[in-house]
Amino acid sequence: MSKLLLVLAFVGVIQASSSPDPTLANFLAAANQQLAAIYDQSVLAQLQSELRGPNDVVALLEMEIADEKLLNYVKTLTRRVAKFKRLQLGDASQKRQLARMPQLGYEALSAMELTQVYALASNMSDSYRNVQLCAYKHPGNCTLRLIPEVQAIIQQSRDLDEIEYYWFEWRQRTGLATRGQFVAFMDLYKKTAQANGYPRAEDYWFRSLEKNGTQSMALLDRLMAGLRPFFLQFHAHVRGSLRKMHGERLVPRGKPYPQHLAEVFIGNAFRRVRAEWYVDLPSPETGLANITQDLHRRGLSTSQRVFWNVAEYFRGLGLLLLESDLWKNAQPVAADDDDRCWHKVWRYYTLPRTNLTYCPLNDEERFFNMFEAQSDLYYYRAASGQPTLFRDEPFPNFSDAIGKCFSLAASSPRYLQKLGLLQEAKWLELPARLNRLYVQGLRVVFLLPVFYVLDRYRVEVLSGHIKADDNEAYWRLTEHYTGAAAPRKRTNEQFDVPAKMLMEVDDQYFSNILSIVLQFQLLKHYCTETQQFEKDNPRKALDLCDLSDQRQIGASLQRAMALGSSVPYSDVLQELVGEPDVNIDGLLTYFQPLHDWLVQQNQLKGLDVGWA
Numbered sequence: 001m002s003k004l005l006l007v008l009a010f011v012g013v014i015q016a017s018s019s020p021d022p023t024l025a026n027f028l029a030a031a032n033q034q035l036a037a038i039y040d041q042s043v044l045a046q047l048q049s050e051l052r053g054p055n056d057v058v059a060l061l062e063m064e065i066a067d068e069k070l071l072n073y074v075k076t077l078t079r080r081v082a083k084f085k086r087l088q089l090g091d092a093s094q095k096r097q098l099a100r101m102p103q104l105g106y107e108a109l110s111a112m113e114l115t116q117v118y119a120l121a122s123n124m125s126d127s128y129r130n131v132q133l134c135a136y137k138h139p140g141n142c143t144l145r146l147i148p149e150v151q152a153i154i155q156q157s158r159d160l161d162e163i164e165y166y167w168f169e170w171r172q173r174t175g176l177a178t179r180g181q182f183v184a185f186m187d188l189y190k191k192t193a194q195a196n197g198y199p200r201a202e203d204y205w206f207r208s209l210e211k212n213g214t215q216s217m218a219l220l221d222r223l224m225a226g227l228r229p230f231f232l233q234f235h236a237h238v239r240g241s242l243r244k245m246h247g248e249r250l251v252p253r254g255k256p257y258p259q260h261l262a263e264v265f266i267g268n269a270f271r272r273v274r275a276e277w278y279v280d281l282p283s284p285e286t287g288l289a290n291i292t293q294d295l296h297r298r299g300l301s302t303s304q305r306v307f308w309n310v311a312e313y314f315r316g317l318g319l320l321l322l323e324s325d326l327w328k329n330a331q332p333v334a335a336d337d338d339d340r341c342w343h344k345v346w347r348y349y350t351l352p353r354t355n356l357t358y359c360p361l362n363d364e365e366r367f368f369n370m371f372e373a374q375s376d377l378y379y380y381r382a383a384s385g386q387p388t389l390f391r392d393e394p395f396p397n398f399s400d401a402i403g404k405c406f407s408l409a410a411s412s413p414r415y416l417q418k419l420g421l422l423q424e425a426k427w428l429e430l431p432a433r434l435n436r437l438y439v440q441g442l443r444v445v446f447l448l449p450v451f452y453v454l455d456r457y458r459v460e461v462l463s464g465h466i467k468a469d470d471n472e473a474y475w476r477l478t479e480h481y482t483g484a485a486a487p488r489k490r491t492n493e494q495f496d497v498p499a500k501m502l503m504e505v506d507d508q509y510f511s512n513i514l515s516i517v518l519q520f521q522l523l524k525h526y527c528t529e530t531q532q533f534e535k536d537n538p539r540k541a542l543d544l545c546d547l548s549d550q551r552q553i554g555a556s557l558q559r560a561m562a563l564g565s566s567v568p569y570s571d572v573l574q575e576l577v578g579e580p581d582v583n584i585d586g587l588l589t590y591f592q593p594l595h596d597w598l599v600q601q602n603q604l605k606g607l608d609v610g611w612a
Helices: 002-016 022-052 057-087 092-099 111-130 146-156 160-174 176-195 201-205 213-246 259-270 291-298 303-316 324-328 364-383 398-410 413-418 430-444 447-462 471-482 510-529 553-562 569-577 585-590 592-604
Strands: 344-347 354-358
Touching: 022 057, 022 092, 022 344, 022 354, 057 092, 111 160, 111 176, 146 160, 146 259, 160 176, 160 259, 176 201, 176 447, 201 213, 201 447, 213 259, 213 447, 213 510, 213 585, 213 592, 259 430, 291 364, 303 324, 303 364, 303 398, 324 354, 344 364, 354 364, 364 398, 364 553, 398 413, 398 510, 398 553, 413 430, 430 447, 430 592, 447 471, 447 510, 510 569, 510 585, 553 569, 585 592
Parallel strands: none
Antiparallel strands: 344 354
């Protein structure tokens, strides 16, 4: 009888937990308010760093103070959050807010381990950013930085031995030199996962997706499998171009292409591209549009004019026109470094304003970046009605995908012609479109497998399937998924993984993969809904889709953005595109004209597809 009463009492608690709990409501209200104040302090410090430069001592100190304040506050919350979770109090929204509470992360480690993990991360980051390489044939000159000195040398060099030398030199200095540190860091990352309540470290790696490691890798595997047929055709064509440039001895048939040569070829697409750089551009006689030149001819030669032009674009989507004070209070950033000079919107949690910093450079890159910045602004304002714990995006780079969707739509030849930037009819014709898709594809399609390998390798390490310094396993993944091989066989005597880390050692690339794929998924959805895209209709191809003045987009976009992270990303996607997960169909549809052309050209030229 007593056992029955206990069961009934327990059921009663569970049933009661579906309604709001007043004690938990007060706790969450206080936590949201305090977190908002701390976040604002951090944002203000980051804004000052943006304006004064990354080495400004005052801004760095203010960021450190804000980080310390956040850490101390999270420590005070941890025990009460655990108690509320254990009691299963509150309604669905309250439980989700508890789940979205900031975690201690590395701070959950012991004092000695914490000191170690921060030292390791800092040392590897410094090694990557500040390492100096010895000059080719000048071993006494060891003052070259990868960016910009070595990058410029490689881009201009026609000496293949020189290019190969720097490929090995970089990996010797950043990979092998940090081998022990990488192994130690990955071991501490596993301990961090356990200390934060994740017995499986791979689940902790993917925690922002609210999926476990197995589910997350299954999603990434599906995306890579969907991309594979297109990637194989594109890879075959690029390999054919490299063989034409460097000969069959260096680029043999049926084998992965040499990574050091492919990196130069593909890397050129991330510069201000010139048609003559590519020996097999689909239509060399047509060339590539010079958007920067056209912007100045059209009179869009100042950041202010670009700002208001883009603001009108978003008003045409059915969103509110931005207020004049936003530009009036905007602040310029230094324009001496192209890589750091971008338009950005700064979101506050308690202050009733939004700041804009802008890059005074006026070129193609900054023009399309303005669409992304203003999209962020609309996202931040839409989500501002949520509690602090729900204002973040559903997963990292989610809002970036929305911004890049509209940036992508604005790059449509049809919209650029409407804007008066492209005047000749040839830019809407297939040869010019193929040239544009070719360059875009080099920037997008070849990045995805690289990002996948970097995450896949570390997840395999975290799950215990491979050792942290298994260089041969890394190259098996690299060759299989990217179709690239080292100039000479690499073994476990070397270690190359850290040399490919584009950011910090613990930065996850899965969010970049999902964001890139999602932008095309969004574009296909909106272009289909507005009847600007029709399957199998070459006059309404996805890469021609112009979304300007499609006012019906605004309401549904606003509803989805207003959700913030109050529901899992699958629910946000359902509202946004009518399906619960990210899929590759939009990207494949966008590049379909190029895919068709690549298949035709590879067959015509007898180019081998795939590798052994």
